[in-house]
Amino acid sequence: MNVVWLICFVAMLNLGACGQAASDQNEPDLEHESLLVGTEEEVNEEDEKEVTITLGAIGDILLHERVYELAETENGYDFLPMLSGVEPLLKAPDFLMANQESMPGGVEIGLSTYPSFNSPQEIVSNLQSLGVQMVIGANNHTLDRGVKAIERALTFYDDIGMDYVGVYRDAEDRDRDRMVEIEDVKIGVLAYTYGTNGIPIPDGHQDVVALIDPERIEEDVKRLRSQVDVMVVHMHWGAEYEREPNEQQRKLAQQLSKAGVDIIFGHHPHVLQPIDVIHQDSGHETTVFYSLGNFLSGQTYDYTDIGGVATIQVTKTANGELHIHSPNIEPTLVIREENGYVVYPFEEADRTAISGSTFAEVREHTLRYLTP
Template identity: 40%
Template sequence: MKKVTYRLLITLFLLTIIGGCGANDTKIMQTAGEHQTYRSTIDAKKQIDWETSITVSAIGDMLIHAPVYRDAKTEDGYDFTPMLEKVKPYLQDATVTIANQETMIGGEELGLSSYPQFNSPFAVGDALKEAGVDVVTLANNHTLDRGEVAVQRAISHWEAIDMMYTGAYKSEADQERIRVQETEAGISLAYLSYTYGTNGIPTPSGKDYLVNRIDREQIAGDMAKAKDMADAVIVSLHFGTENERMPNVEQKDLAQYVSDLGANVIIGHHPHVLQPLEWLTGEHGNKTLVAYSLGNFLSSQKEYYQRIGGMLQFTLTKTGQGDNVEVTVEAPTFLPTYMSYDNYADYQVLPLFNLPNGELAGATKEYRDIKAHLSQWMPELRFIEG
């Protein structure tokens, strides 16, 4: 996990430097990977002005069809790392990176399987970890494809590689534990994840903890706890209509509800195609960044828009004085990606901005159109092109 520690260390350090400051002294500290500025001024109340920021990235669906895991087969098992090699620098260029693991990694011993009931190798998780992913969301319509055993085996592996997971859980106590990540910059993040359903597969009796479903009462309760525990809350919603490039009424309505609850960022999955980004204003005046669908990241779906995915990146900035602090979402940025493969082999996720025309006919025009589609409600959206 990149750059994670307790804020207590920062607090102790600040108290130390305050003791050595004069009435008008200013101390500035910067660390690699984040921007931190601490302005400590001694006054009658000995309060501290504080500003710090981190970057967060999120990618779309890791949807491991049979051709993908067959292409990853090696003499010793499976290796998905070459598929992510071209985008690895971008995944690592953030304080925190989040992925939507659409298929359970129940492992080979359970028997690998593809659509409509997926089970993927443990090595998918290893590749994400190696590429720089810190958190995986697990609540989706395929969570229960291979039953409780696949969920439990997957979670055991996520724990073995020290990967934070949310949305599917091993027990009721595990579900009740809100996932909170502390960063070295002094900003804490809470992660929540929910799905509209599980393709008609019922949750085993008494084991609702296996997957979080979209239930407004549960979301409200989880949000209340998360806001008390963390500076910012990032909510993953598995919703929408497959292959539709625009969010539907239900998506818009639920996103507004979650914004009203105080979410800082909403990350959407399930349509398997990119949908536009948008700012929402919650009922208390808070701003929420919404990506209705990040599309597929790694998959074997073959339609053009199903092969276009991407990585959303944004900055979280925390400012304030004493206990009066505010966290804002700033500088949304996007890296469109293309799922490259030939005859269901040689799978690679490639940045779209420098994709050669030989890889995709009219690549330059297609890239321009994707940028226009994503930014139609957010003209200030920037794109990573280097």
């Protein structure tokens, strides 16, 4: 009986040990689990961190003959000597756009100057090498040399991987949404012009350039707005050589703001106009750069040698909130030198403009609407 009891006791011990072993196998490895949890938290923190990006734009690239003839080389045209002084300004934004006002149809169809522009294509590849990632093609000179020049320019853009907006091959091209994503911030871009210097849009090419049509703009903005975080619109508007926005600009800016546009970059006056912020009752705000002036041109009227690199910052918080802030224009100055029209950071140029303006005066002019 004692032997039987002893056998049973030993069996019970063995069963307990097996049960414990089985239980241990099913228990989680707490040390390993804590490491996994820590890693997941680190990943989540990385995914949800706050990011700030800088969007940028430059004004009119309008190449008169007196500009491009000084850029001619044995192998074509080279504008880099005219632009290299502002390379740090151009490469600073995370996304930079440029208003290519004179259509770069290239030498094969004959270069031309005012009043019907056609420019060397090298200007675009040179700008690209300095940081420009999208060109704006909606302006009053878009149709100067007809559809042929436009098609040649767009083919060149495709060849070098330069995106464009405001000028299109056809309806399908126009319907292609222009969106970029930087640091998890999605940006949509549209562009429009008030007209084409009286040149009618050719039959069968009704979508070749986007004209300012408030109803069409509202439809375009509505379609794109739902897909992006930040809505940007370029407007070719206003009166040439006027340093203040006119009533039409202000009215259109209000309409764009109500439609949901976040940032407006203006072109056409060829001189800098102030920055403003429009506040809607809904809480929506729109930052308006009424005119970015000339970035590179051969114009000699007062203030037309002054342009700038416009920048504005977009902050996306960890919970997805967006804040658009810190608008600025860093003034630039075009100086006619022996070997070309050279663009300088105004502050570093140590020279006054044609109009006699100083750096301090230009800064005050562009920022004065923002000063309380």
